[in-house]
Amino acid sequence: MGKKRKHSETQAVEPKKKDEGAPERPKRTLMGWKDKEEVQAQTDSNSESPQVFRNKEKVMVTCSRRINYRYRHLMLNLVSLLPHCKKDNKVESRSSKGATLNELIELRGCSSALFFECRKHQDLYMWMARCPNGPSVKFLVNAVHTMEELKLTGNHLKGSRPLLTFSRNFEKDAHWKLLKEMIIQIFGTPKEHRKSKPYHDHVFVFSIVDDHIWFRNYQISVPHNESDKMVRGGLDKMTLVEVGPRFCLNPIKIFAGSFGGPTLYENPFYVSPNQIRALEKRKKAGKYAKKVKAKTRRKMHEQSNPLEPDEFADMWRE
Amino acid sequence: MEMMLYFHAMGLRRKDLSFLQSGKAVEDNVNDVMGDYSEEDDSESVSESESDQEDVKLAEPSKTAIYNREGLVEKCEDISWPENVGWMHKLSLDVDQEKEVDVNDDLARELAFFTQALEGTRAAFDKFQSMGLPFLRPPDYYAEMVKTDAHMQKVKGKLLAQKRQIEESEERRKARDAKRIAKEVQAEKLKERAKQKKQEIEEVKKWRKQRQQSGFKDGKDGMPDLGFENGKAFERSSKKRPGVSRGDRSGGKAKQGGGKSNNKNKKNREFRNSKFGFGGRKGMKKQNTAEMTNDVLAFNKSNAAGNRKRKR
Numbered sequence: 337m338g339k340k341r342k343h344s345e346t347q348a349v350e351p352k353k354k355d356e357g358a359p360e361r362p363k364r365t366l367m368g369w370k371d372k373e374e375v376q377a378q379t380d381s382n383s384e385s386p387q388v389f390r391n392k393e394k395v396m397v398t399c400s401r402r403i404n405y406r407y408r409h410l411m412l413n414l415v416s417l418l419p420h421c422k423k424d425n426k427v428e429s430r431s432s433k434g435a436t437l438n439e440l441i442e443l444r445g446c447s448s449a450l451f452f453e454c455r456k457h458q459d460l461y462m463w464m465a466r467c468p469n470g471p472s473v474k475f476l477v478n479a480v481h482t483m484e485e486l487k488l489t490g491n492h493l494k495g496s497r498p499l500l501t502f503s504r505n506f507e508k509d510a511h512w513k514l515l516k517e518m519i520i521q522i523f524g525t526p527k528e529h530r531k532s533k534p535y536h537d538h539v540f541v542f543s544i545v546d547d548h549i550w551f552r553n554y555q556i557s558v559p560h561n562e563s564d565k566m567v568r569g570g571l572d573k574m575t576l577v578e579v580g581p582r583f584c585l586n587p588i589k590i591f592a593g594s595f596g597g598p599t600l601y602e603n604p605f606y607v608s609p610n611q612i613r614a615l616e617k618r619k620k621a622g623k624y625a626k627k628v629k630a631k632t633r634r635k636m637h638e639q640s641n642p643l644e645p646d647e648f649a650d651m652w653r654e
Numbered sequence: 655m656e657m658m659l660y661f662h663a664m665g666l667r668r669k670d671l672s673f674l675q676s677g678k679a680v681e682d683n684v685n686d687v688m689g690d691y692s693e694e695d696d697s698e699s700v701s702e703s704e705s706d707q708e709d710v711k712l713a714e715p716s717k718t719a720i721y722n723r724e725g726l727v728e729k730c731e732d733i734s735w736p737e738n739v740g741w742m743h744k745l746s747l748d749v750d751q752e753k754e755v756d757v758n759d760d761l762a763r764e765l766a767f768f769t770q771a772l773e774g775t776r777a778a779f780d781k782f783q784s785m786g787l788p789f790l791r792p793p794d795y796y797a798e799m800v801k802t803d804a805h806m807q808k809v810k811g812k813l814l815a816q817k818r819q820i821e822e823s824e825e826r827r828k829a830r831d832a833k834r835i836a837k838e839v840q841a842e843k844l845k846e847r848a849k850q851k852k853q854e855i856e857e858v859k860k861w862r863k864q865r866q867q868s869g870f871k872d873g874k875d876g877m878p879d880l881g882f883e884n885g886k887a888f889e890r891s892s893k894k895r896p897g898v899s900r901g902d903r904s905g906g907k908a909k910q911g912g913g914k915s916n917n918k919n920k921k922n923r924e925f926r927n928s929k930f931g932f933g934g935r936k937g938m939k940k941q942n943t944a945e946m947t948n949d950v951l952a953f954n955k956s957n958a959a960g961n962r963k964r965k966r
């Protein structure tokens with residue numbers, strides 16, 4: 337139960353470390369919190385420690401009611417990609433969303449959650465949260481392509497552990513680091529999970545382009561010559577075929593608690609889709625007025641700058 | 655090639671706009687300069703002329719954007735696994751991104767993702783090799799896949815259909831070109847022939863005029879060299895024109911079909927011959943011979959009134 341113990345220990349240690357002048361955090365090891373000197377001394381014994389780290393991550397995947405078919409298929413695709421997830425029924429109310437969801441997660445015994453919320457049948461928001469009191473993130477999801485699209489031709493084992501690749505910009509700032517950590521824990525299949533399969537034949541790509549997190553899933557395909565041998569020189573001939581799904585996440589807010597709590601980060605560039613639609617409409621509404629204004633402006637301009645009389649104007653007049 | 659096809663046909667619903675492309679704010683500047691840039695992302699397309707309004711509007715809310723760096727770091731430390739957890743649990747790789755990718759350029763962006771994945775996989779492969787663990791799936795390992803077999807059949811069908819379409823259009827284009835060229839060649843040939851004919855007629859006229867002028871005196875010397883002596887004049891062109899013999903029962907189609915159906919036809923023909931008897935030549939039943947032309951008395955007089963159908 338390494339995980340649970342860590343959290344409870346965190347609670348105990350945190351209040352002591354709140355002040356600014358505190359020494360840096362003691363090194364955290366498998367056994368708990370230790371000071372740095374003790375760690376140095378114990379590095380030998382650690383490798384023989386009887387307690388082994390076990391990843392007991394469980395993700396609960398749910399959605400809200402009135403979800404679009406495309407987003408529902410995206411959710412189902414994610415369910416098939418993560419063997420350590422539990423799919424739950426649709427969640428009803430929006431008012432006490434945080435409390436309800438937290439209870440649900442506790443009930444199912446999960447440690448994280450992916451919640452898909454669809455507003456107005458058009459916009460999809462995804463929440464990534466760690467249950468007991470971990471941080472939670474709200475994303476706006478764009479550019480959704482599900483696995484059922486016939487252009488995505490790859491296929492891989494269901495439940496094999498993925499390789500997670502991140503672009504370098506995840507190290508550039510604190511909030512990206514936090515997101516990277518959460519992604520590793522949620523999207524990475526635990527090592528000896530019951531439903532996981534051996535071999536690694538697919539790759540997840542998370543990359544930050546234009547302040548959005550883009551997700552891709554590729555199958556690793558290597559042309560096999562002999563039946564049994566593992567490919568030696570085949571590294572050059574390795575190709576990737578896209579399996580899907582694809583989506584693009586725009587982080588909106590990061591909260592300190594699960595589905596609520598104080599805001600740790602707010603995306604300054606985020607404009608809600610409602611606002612965008614409203615602006616569109618407003619712009620279209622003023623089209624006639626703008627045209628009339630432009631006409632009067634032109635007239636004034638012409639009056640104030642009269643043209644010189646054209647010398648050739650009378651040439652063809654008989 | 656498949657990737658190219660895919661990207662051409664892909665229509666992303668999301669269009670992202672950065673109004674001020676040159677001076678993009680990176681996350682580092684979040685605390686400092688927030689009001690100058692605005693970025694919209696939406697599920698529908700937005701025209702660019704909104705930029706003026708957007709800039710002014712977002713100046714205010716951007717300033718209130720919270721960035722609690724210490725809190726973030728703290729939370730990150732809270733949730734992260736201890737540091738001496740082996741890499742095997744995390745399986746995460748960091749890949750360097752050399753250059754900035756323009757979001758709106760689909761092909762470049764997807765290429766960047768692809769290269770990132772490829773490099774990551776290579777690095778992982780090396781790690782696995784060094785640890786001596788199996789990495790790739792052997793080809794005889796069958797287990798449940800993430801997409802069903804039926805789905806993969808559909809995918810295959812679609813790919814084949816695409817390939818066939820391309821091939822067919824190629825063939826059509828080639829046929830069109832060939833036809834055009836053939837037509838040109840034919841036109842050339844006809845022109846040649848017409849020219850030749852005209853030339854020969856001119857020559858004959860000239861010769862006649864010449865003879866006229868010189869008073870029909872000359873013997874054989876003045877004959878124009880029309881090529882009669884060569885013995886080639888009355889030869890027909892050696893090209894075989896399509897034609898069938900009079901007794902041919904196959905309707906002129908015996909020669910066609912080249913080598914493909916020859917064997918089958920022959921077998922068929924032989925079988926039928928053996929079963930129904932050899933057909934014999936066609937249409938040679940009623941032909942006059944020298945004796946019969948004068949044999950008026952061989953007509954059957956009694957049938958003359960019997961055949962009503964005969965026209966009178």
